Amino acid sequence: DCKIWSQPYLKHFVNVLISIIRTSGVWRLRFPVSNPLSVETVSRKMATNGNSCKSSATPILGMVVKTPVGEYSVQACTKGLHSMDRSRDLGFNPDLSINVLESIEDALPKAGVKKGDDDPHKILRQIAQWFHLYFSEPSKLHLTFPKSIAICAPSATEFQLKVWETLRDRVPFGETVSYGELADLVGHPKAARAVGSAMKCNPNPVLVPCHRVVRSNSELGNYNGGVEIKRWLLDHEKSSSENGKFGTNMLPKP
Numbered sequence: 038d039c040k041i042w043s044q045p046y047l048k049h050f051v052n053v054l055i056s057i058i059r060t061s062g063v064w065r066l067r068f069p070v071s072n073p074l075s076v077e078t079v080s081r082k083m084a085t086n087g088n089s090c091k092s093s094a095t096p097i098l099g100m101v102v103k104t105p106v107g108e109y110s111v112q113a114c115t116k117g118l119h120s121m122d123r124s125r126d127l128g129f130n131p132d133l134s135i136n137v138l139e140s141i142e143d144a145l146p147k148a149g150v151k152k153g154d155d156d157p158h159k160i161l162r163q164i165a166q167w168f169h170l171y172f173s174e175p176s177k178l179h180l181t182f183p184k185s186i187a188i189c190a191p192s193a194t195e196f197q198l199k200v201w202e203t204l205r206d207r208v209p210f211g212e213t214v215s216y217g218e219l220a221d222l223v224g225h226p227k228a229a230r231a232v233g234s235a236m237k238c239n240p241n242p243v244l245v246p247c248h249r250v251v252r253s254n255s256e257l258g259n260y261n262g263g264v265e266i267k268r269w270l271l272d273h274e275k276s277s278s279e280n281g282k283f284g285t286n287m288l289p290k291p
């Protein structure tokens with residue numbers, strides 16, 4: 038689980054351990070290092086792909102998109118999508134009549150996104166269009182999305198990135214896979230557990246469709262946003278496929 042280093046009790050435990058070692062003098066005798074690694078540094082060293090946007094000159098922009106399953110706060114730099122977090126404050130009251138396109142007319146200018154393809158932050162516009170298609174016109178989803186939306190995850194491991202991209206690109210709308218099957222697709226058939234951890238850390242739910250990953254006995258399994266959303270998203274995809282909005286012959290080939 039990638040969140041383990043951020044759990045407060047663990048941090049506290051490690052800090053206490055470090056101070057015991059320091060005060061006992063053992064640190065100085067055995068490890069003559071003047072600048073011991075902080076928990077944060079260790080954590081970053083454990084999970085880095087060497088692609089930090091902190092050093093880049095381009096700012097990270099954010100916008101809030103109203104969708105049928107709630108408000109998503111989306112963050113992106115010019116290299117790609119960082120995160121999309123669903124606000125849980127409003128509970129879960131799905132409403133397919135909510136028009137994503139109307140909501141972004143307001144959100145994009147506020148986020149500083151200009152009209153036109155030359156805008157370095159056009160990725161936010163792409164995300165908004167993707168959201169609209171996902172809920173309202175899923176039959177058009179495969180034409181451009183979501184493969185064309187890059188993910189920028191400076192603190193992710195190579196493995197996590199590979200799992201997210203494989204899931205995004207190879208498990209299409211309306212289909213599900215088990216953790217083991219996804220591990221197979223990633224090329225690490227024995228890594229079902231690690232795949233499960235990568236799902237837990239997925240910063241871009243719905244777009245990287247971790248809701249399509251279920252248990253091998255067909256139980257839904259966990260979902261960060263709550264299992265009721267997982268069920269709703271899968272039902273939405275299934276009914277869109279069944280009532281012809283999204284014919285299975287239109288599913289993209291891997």
Ligand SMILES: [Zn+2]
Pocket residue numbers: 090113114115116117119189190
């Ligand atoms: Zn970035």
